[in-house]
Amino acid sequence: MPETVTVRVQRQDQRGGRPYTQEFRLPYKPRMNVISVLQDIACEPRTASGEDTTPVAWDCACLEEVCGACSMVINGKVRQACTALVDNLLKEQPVIDLRPMTKFPVIRDLVVDRSRMFEALKQVKAWIPVDTYGDVGEGPMIAPEQADSRYPKSRCMTCGCCLEVCPQVNEHSDFIGPQAIAQAVLFNEHPTGAMTAATRLEALMGPGGISDCGNSQNCVKACPKEVPLTEAIAIAGRATTWHAIKRWFTK
Amino acid sequence: MSQRVVVIGGGLAGLAASMKLAEEGIAVDLVSMVPVKRSHSVCAQGGINSTNKFTRAQGDSEQKHFDDTVYGGEFLNNQPMVKEMAYWAPKVVNLLERIGVPFNRSDEGNLAVRRFGGTLYKRTVYAGASTGQQLLYGLDEQVRRFEAEGRISKYEFWEFLGPILDDQGTCRGAVVQDMFSLELKALKADAVVMATGGCGLIYGKSTMSMVCTGGANARAYKAGAFYANGEFIQVHPSAIPGQDKLRLISEGARGEGGRVWVPREPGDTRHPGQIPEGERYYFLEERYPEYGNLVPRDIATREIFAICKSGRSVDPDTYCVYLDLTEKATKIKRQVLEHKLGNILEIYEKFVGVDPLDEPMKIFPAVHYSMGGLWVDYVKDTRTGGLVAGEPANQRTNIPGLYAIGECDYQFHGANRLGANSLLSCIFSGLFVAPGIKSWLKNMTGTAAADQPASLYEGALARHRDAYKALINSDGDENPYKLHRELGELMTRNCTVVRDNGELRETVSQLGELAERATRLKMTDKGNWTNQNLSFTRAVVDMVDLARVIAAGALARDECRGAHYKPEFEIPAPTATDKDELERKADQWCQRYYKQNQEWLKTTRASYTGDGPQLSYEPVDAAEIPPRPRTYGIVGAEIIERVWRERYLAKAETLGHEAELSASAGT
Numbered sequence: 065m066p067e068t069v070t071v072r073v074q075r076q077d078q079r080g081g082r083p084y085t086q087e088f089r090l091p092y093k094p095r096m097n098v099i100s101v102l103q104d105i106a107c108e109p110r111t112a113s114g115e116d117t118t119p120v121a122w123d124c125a126c127l128e129e130v131c132g133a134c135s136m137v138i139n140g141k142v143r144q145a146c147t148a149l150v151d152n153l154l155k156e157q158p159v160i161d162l163r164p165m166t167k168f169p170v171i172r173d174l175v176v177d178r179s180r181m182f183e184a185l186k187q188v189k190a191w192i193p194v195d196t197y198g199d200v201g202e203g204p205m206i207a208p209e210q211a212d213s214r215y216p217k218s219r220c221m222t223c224g225c226c227l228e229v230c231p232q233v234n235e236h237s238d239f240i241g242p243q244a245i246a247q248a249v250l251f252n253e254h255p256t257g258a259m260t261a262a263t264r265l266e267a268l269m270g271p272g273g274i275s276d277c278g279n280s281q282n283c284v285k286a287c288p289k290e291v292p293l294t295e296a297i298a299i300a301g302r303a304t305t306w307h308a309i310k311r312w313f314t315k
Numbered sequence: 316m317s318q319r320v321v322v323i324g325g326g327l328a329g330l331a332a333s334m335k336l337a338e339e340g341i342a343v344d345l346v347s348m349v350p351v352k353r354s355h356s357v358c359a360q361g362g363i364n365s366t367n368k369f370t371r372a373q374g375d376s377e378q379k380h381f382d383d384t385v386y387g388g389e390f391l392n393n394q395p396m397v398k399e400m401a402y403w404a405p406k407v408v409n410l411l412e413r414i415g416v417p418f419n420r421s422d423e424g425n426l427a428v429r430r431f432g433g434t435l436y437k438r439t440v441y442a443g444a445s446t447g448q449q450l451l452y453g454l455d456e457q458v459r460r461f462e463a464e465g466r467i468s469k470y471e472f473w474e475f476l477g478p479i480l481d482d483q484g485t486c487r488g489a490v491v492q493d494m495f496s497l498e499l500k501a502l503k504a505d506a507v508v509m510a511t512g513g514c515g516l517i518y519g520k521s522t523m524s525m526v527c528t529g530g531a532n533a534r535a536y537k538a539g540a541f542y543a544n545g546e547f548i549q550v551h552p553s554a555i556p557g558q559d560k561l562r563l564i565s566e567g568a569r570g571e572g573g574r575v576w577v578p579r580e581p582g583d584t585r586h587p588g589q590i591p592e593g594e595r596y597y598f599l600e601e602r603y604p605e606y607g608n609l610v611p612r613d614i615a616t617r618e619i620f621a622i623c624k625s626g627r628s629v630d631p632d633t634y635c636v637y638l639d640l641t642e643k644a645t646k647i648k649r650q651v652l653e654h655k656l657g658n659i660l661e662i663y664e665k666f667v668g669v670d671p672l673d674e675p676m677k678i679f680p681a682v683h684y685s686m687g688g689l690w691v692d693y694v695k696d697t698r699t700g701g702l703v704a705g706e707p708a709n710q711r712t713n714i715p716g717l718y719a720i721g722e723c724d725y726q727f728h729g730a731n732r733l734g735a736n737s738l739l740s741c742i743f744s745g746l747f748v749a750p751g752i753k754s755w756l757k758n759m760t761g762t763a764a765a766d767q768p769a770s771l772y773e774g775a776l777a778r779h780r781d782a783y784k785a786l787i788n789s790d791g792d793e794n795p796y797k798l799h800r801e802l803g804e805l806m807t808r809n810c811t812v813v814r815d816n817g818e819l820r821e822t823v824s825q826l827g828e829l830a831e832r833a834t835r836l837k838m839t840d841k842g843n844w845t846n847q848n849l850s851f852t853r854a855v856v857d858m859v860d861l862a863r864v865i866a867a868g869a870l871a872r873d874e875c876r877g878a879h880y881k882p883e884f885e886i887p888a889p890t891a892t893d894k895d896e897l898e899r900k901a902d903q904w905c906q907r908y909y910k911q912n913q914e915w916l917k918t919t920r921a922s923y924t925g926d927g928p929q930l931s932y933e934p935v936d937a938a939e940i941p942p943r944p945r946t947y948g949i950v951g952a953e954i955i956e957r958v959w960r961e962r963y964l965a966k967a968e969t970l971g972h973e974a975e976l977s978a979s980a981g982t
Binding site: 077078093094095096097099100103106107108109116118119121124125126127128129130131132133146147149171172173175178182185186189190191192193194196197199200201202203204205206207208210211212214215218219221222251254256257 | 352419420460560848
């Protein structure tokens, strides 16, 4: 076991600020992950060359890969900081490299602004429009196969990894990204959600919609929760095509 | 005059309250330190309880769910709250089903069910092993729907600093701070709802998320709200250790057939796969033949402690036992468990590097849930034994206009919470608080918050601005992160599973010192942009204040009840070879248990003073289900149950009536 762990962090003091790099050296502890590394830096923020600095800002909450907060680019690969174990990272390269995601504006250090993903959920109306929260009895019966098809899509934690790796998500494009498309499909697959499927499909048919997907299939490989993103995009692609034809004929 | 409600916290309780208030046509400002979709409710794994068609066919009823919950909480729960919740549970699950939560399904398309701790019925519905996440997303989606319509405004990455009280002590709003720009805002509100969860970070590492400091709860407490039953902290029997947090392995693992065991011989260091069936000690199954691996959490945790103390821990450094999901132990096929428990299998494999379907998991107890919390009121319906819906006093703290729901309140779970009841209590209290607030707004006398003098809000802003500026510039000699670690170690050592008055006295005095040291903290970041150092340091001070409530409550309570276990006051189990002698000892046992209830069947209520908490007590309403010995059918306790039934049960019926009498007298 090594005695110390060296970590290189890309920092940025404010929105639009100039990024710079700092290196930290910390005592190694068993079962360390990137979160505990950042906690140790926060406790005594001093660079490897011995200068006092401010603690590195980063986003986290659950630390067990269900909340989606702690996405960052670690050793060049976007992933969750909580499940990024130091022992494994050191096998990849001797100095651990931490950077913020690049497809979202940096707020500070490793904290980025992912509000576009939550806005996208509004755009595709990712909810079941129930009549009332009052006591009006049970929901629809659902076949186990259908529940099993929806559950994996419903595990999407809005972490942003799929947008980070998608070549179509960039400064010159309005592409909504894989996450929102999969969520539209999730609600269209529900018996009640299906009644309003057309509004979700139409949201995916405009500029920045599903036709902007370049089919690189990076998203599904990067997703930490194995959400079947490409499958959902294919379903949405077929459904929007049919919807367009239907709309054309009924005009 | 437009009326508004501020909800602090966007976990299950806060979201449920927001959507219900919005449906009632009330404008809501929803404040959260994290995007609400990342709230700690995501971590709940196993499921949510309600009487369902399968259990009903076996003779279950809401009344039995009610009984299981108060028996599990060792009768410290106010029964009208629990009764109302249990009778609402099926309706809550119906709603969740309707809003599209992807619950697991039976072959016929019904909701699939599993068994959880402290019950003999399969009352728990679930969505894989990430039920909390799925429920949270369901409610989050409903709130987003109202947000898109402009009926709910979200303040995400905003932190609650304190309630705003007018001269009469009524809550008129809240001061909140943008965690990026550090801008302060005084949100005017005709009611403020605290939905701010638990306080596990007081213990340093726990199963809770990084935002669960209890900071917001402490700020309400320091503004004058009572904090009740703080000493009741649940230690979950099964977690995996980490440097940054302790990760939960759901009780659902046992609900699906997982078995807890240790080598029968102390000091047996063989690999678990090499220990034959006959040399394994399935201690929960042997000692509790009826409930087996699904005894309530406090009991499972104490049993694990005891077995490890006897030299059978399967890890040399900690108190660790096996939780076995392998086909060899469970006789359940791999694919079945993968389907039902996928999420936790994944967590274990990612963090430990071993597939739990190949090899038994090593699990150990970890701080998990706060039964205690902000004191809240209720109005009992004397006809049904439940609550009167739409009463403004339901879920209200002792500060008019300030409400508390979910884990941050103290109701529902008594001295120990049953698994899969927390998701229920969060959503139930969130939905139930709304009609009461609606009545409060409708019948408000005097002016609404919108018409309060500007000076009220300006004054509050100025106070909080001064306080945060002072903190950000503080340059003391204490490192807040190190102080937090010290606090966590102290509390974990002395305020968890086994408690001792000598150690607690020492803890109370050390916490006093920590409180003093927490006035001399050093900030390493003095900037005004996304200063996480500020938010954390502020929470450290609050954590010390709440820790003092926990420790003082634990020191004062000289008994064993649920999660609060003091061996010094344990009533020793009756043993004798002679039948009459055994009968006599069982009677003595019952007599002591009866006396203990006479003395301690009461709620601890702490109020804040600069020198630490001041404790007072109030009676518990246990009028409908009289207290009884909480044995869970442990081998050898049959005689206690019989003697209690024959000679003490009738007498016990008067134990929980005092609260009922005072409630109906209108006090």
